[in-house]
Amino acid sequence: MKILLIGSGGREHALAWAISASPLCDRLFIAPGNPGTAQCGENVVLDIADHGAVASFCKLQGIGLVVVGPEGPLVAGLADDLVAAGLKVFGPSKAAAQLEGSKAFTKELCAEFGIPTAGFGRFADAASAKAYVASQGAPIVIKADGLAAGKGVVMAETLDEANEAIEMMFSGGLGAAGAEVVIEEWMIGEEASFFALCDGTHALPLASAQDHKRVGDGDTGPNTGGMGAYSPAPVMTKALEAQVMAEIIMPTLAGMTKRGSPFQGILYAGLMITAQGPKLIEYNVRFGDPECEVLMPRLKSDIVPALLAACDGVLDNITLRWSDEAALTVVLAARGYPAKPETGSVIKDIDKAAALDDVLVFHAGTKQTATDIVASGGRVLNVVGLGKTVSEAQARAYRGVDAIDWPEGFCRRDIGWQAVKREREG
Ligand code: AMP
Ligand code: GLY
Numbered sequence: 001m002k003i004l005l006i007g008s009g010g011r012e013h014a015l016a017w018a019i020s021a022s023p024l025c026d027r028l029f030i031a032p033g034n035p036g037t038a039q040c041g042e043n044v045v046l047d048i049a050d051h052g053a054v055a056s057f058c059k060l061q062g063i064g065l066v067v068v069g070p071e072g073p074l075v076a077g078l079a080d081d082l083v084a085a086g087l088k089v090f091g092p093s094k095a096a097a098q099l100e101g102s103k104a105f106t107k108e109l110c111a112e113f114g115i116p117t118a119g120f121g122r123f124a125d126a127a128s129a130k131a132y133v134a135s136q137g138a139p140i141v142i143k144a145d146g147l148a149a150g151k152g153v154v155m156a157e158t159l160d161e162a163n164e165a166i167e168m169m170f171s172g173g174l175g176a177a178g179a180e181v182v183i184e185e186w187m188i189g190e191e192a193s194f195f196a197l198c199d200g201t202h203a204l205p206l207a208s209a210q211d212h213k214r215v216g217d218g219d220t221g222p223n224t225g226g227m228g229a230y231s232p233a234p235v236m237t238k239a240l241e242a243q244v245m246a247e248i249i250m251p252t253l254a255g256m257t258k259r260g261s262p263f264q265g266i267l268y269a270g271l272m273i274t275a276q277g278p279k280l281i282e283y284n285v286r287f288g289d290p291e292c293e294v295l296m297p298r299l300k301s302d303i304v305p306a307l308l309a310a311c312d313g314v315l316d317n318i319t320l321r322w323s324d325e326a327a328l329t330v331v332l333a334a335r336g337y338p339a340k341p342e343t344g345s346v347i348k349d350i351d352k353a354a355a356l357d358d359v360l361v362f363h364a365g366t367k368q369t370a371t372d373i374v375a376s377g378g379r380v381l382n383v384v385g386l387g388k389t390v391s392e393a394q395a396r397a398y399r400g401v402d403a404i405d406w407p408e409g410f411c412r413r414d415i416g417w418q419a420v421k422r423e424r425e426g
Contacts, residue, residue: 002027002061003304006048006078007069008034010331010382011289011365014296015069016305017038017362022304035373036363048073051081056221065090067307071286074265075101075147076179088310090307092285095261099252099283103152103182104145106283111391113255115248117280118272119185126170129181133162139183144169146177151223153184189274190418192233192283193291194241196249196269197306199315200262203249203342204306207298207322208236210418211293215338217414224338225379228415230328230390231294234422235273252283264310293362293382294327298326328393328416329384330401332409334365337378341365345408348371350381355388358386361400367417390419 003025005016013036020028020040021143028041031054037043047053058066058128066082068074068091077094097197098105109119117140117141123129133140133156142165144152152174156162169178195206197279209231268284268291287295296303300321309318334341347366350373354361362384365377381404385396394416401411 001025001064001304002029004029004031004058004061004063004066005037006066006073008032008056008107009036009069009289010362011292012069013037013040013362013364014293015067018303019067019206022302026209031034034363035366035368036361038368044358045228048078049076050077052079054078054373054424055082058082058100059085063306064088065304065311066417067091069286070080071097071100071147071284074285075265077127078337083220088308088311090265090311090423092263092265093261096256096263096265097269097285098261099256099263099398100285101147102145103143103282109252109255109259112191112252112282115251115255116277117279118187120182121349122180122182124180126166128171129166129183131167132162132183132366133159134182136185141174141186142166142169143182143184144174144178145180145182148174148177148320149350152177153223155298187272187274187279189272190235192236192271192273193288193290194236194244194245194269194271194294195287196245196266196267197315198265199310199313200257200264201253201313202315203245203253203267204315204318204320205241205245205249206320207231207295208233208241209294210286211288211291212415215412216353217369217412222338224333226288226290226331227412228289228328228330229290229294229335230326230393230416230419231298232326234419236388240273240278244269247280247337248280249300289351289364290329290331290379290382293329293384296328297360297384297386298323298325325386325388326390326393326419327363327384327386328390328397330411330415331364331379331383332381332383332404332406332411333379334375334377335410341376342374344375345347345375345406346410347375347380348405353383353403356400356403359386360386361398375406375408388422392415398418
């Protein structure tokens with residue numbers, strides 16, 4: 001079978017790595033891909049926003065499965081248009097992608113179907129939003145409704161901060177994403193990400209992970225797309241996983257079907273493990289990046305039959321084997337990230353890191369020139385370590401990081417700190 005994978009990040013390199021290992025995959029195309037995905041298949045230049053052009057390419061090549069990595073094309077309805085053209089697509093419809101595209105949509109779904117989440121209100125003007133904040137008090141969380149590239153959440157410790165965030169969003173500080181604002185109770189607990197593969201009716205739990213959103217050591221500085229992750233998340237016990245499936249994932253699938261937009265694809269639940277049990281922070285409708293880079297190395301089964309079963313609505317026939325080992329990824333970013341990453345610097349010795357035992361390197365914002373690999377984005381490389389414990393995986397990942405010669409890059413030095421602390425304390 002020929003497969004087309006859409007995207008160009010570290011997530012897509014990890015997916016390309018897993019998909020290309022399948023005996024079912026004869027030929028893998030990645031659009032647009034990156035120098036890492038080029039090692040797993042053929043990168044193709046396609047305008048992803050031109051859905052007709054993507055469909056024509058698929059017809060011409062006889063593509064049997066399209067896998068969509070990022071949320072942008074899903075929210076824009078790429079899956080709908082390709083399915084209408086008769087193609088098999090892994091990833092949700094535009095209507096189902098609202099689970100990520102609109103925070104208000106997800107909160108209403110939670111309210112209607114009894115899915116545990118933070119208490120909330122939604123507002124279309126600054127005055128009523130401010131009145132709500134005044135009635136609730138601080139601390140409180142202010143969120144832009146739409147996609148805001150990770151910048152749409154303000155954790156307001158005081159009423160002044162909350163009002164400032166409301167002003168910023170309603171005065172267009174985040175563009176159209178801030179036309180509506182969701183205000184939430186500030187939940188206390190440990191965060192974990194949980195991934196489930198869904199076919200509209202059935203859901204297969206995949207694995208858990210923990211991300212590191214802040215740019216600096218000790219979880220300081222501005223939010224980023226993610227500076228590192230590990231899997232599994234020790235906080236997610238088997239019992240909690242079962243609770244999340246029963247109280248959060250399955251009611252979501254049932255609710256989406258009831259609303260006429262069944263969810264097929266990856267449901268990525270951002271969870272807060274509170275004293276009252278797991279609560280949903282938000283949904284994403286795709287694999288996390290960098291979480292995917294730690295999930296794929298732990299997946300021991302062929303991923304392609306599972307993706308096909310999700311498209312065909314027969315996930316109940318699939319079981320997946322997972323390694324008990326931990327995987328941990330450290331993101332190498334270009335100096336200046338997230339505000340203003342400096343691109344163009346040369347990166348050497350990636351192959352030295354990749355040659356180390358139990359180390360994998362996935363590319364993200366890199367570019368191949370005639371002679372070198374250079375940085376071309378904010379998050380540039382993912383160095384993954386595998387080990388019996390998170391501590392061991394962490395040591396291997398940093399060994400890989402230290403083998404790479406890139407003075408213009410930086411990384412956090414404490415990825416995995418929560419799990420490592422837990423392991424030390426036994
Ligand atoms: P989101 O983009 O909705 O995932 O929010 C980004 C981050 O903000 C989350 O990973 C949490 O750390 C934090 N966050 C969002 N909503 C809440 C909430 N209601 N209570 C506590 N923390 C939150
Ligand atoms: N790492 C967070 C995300 O993919 O949204």
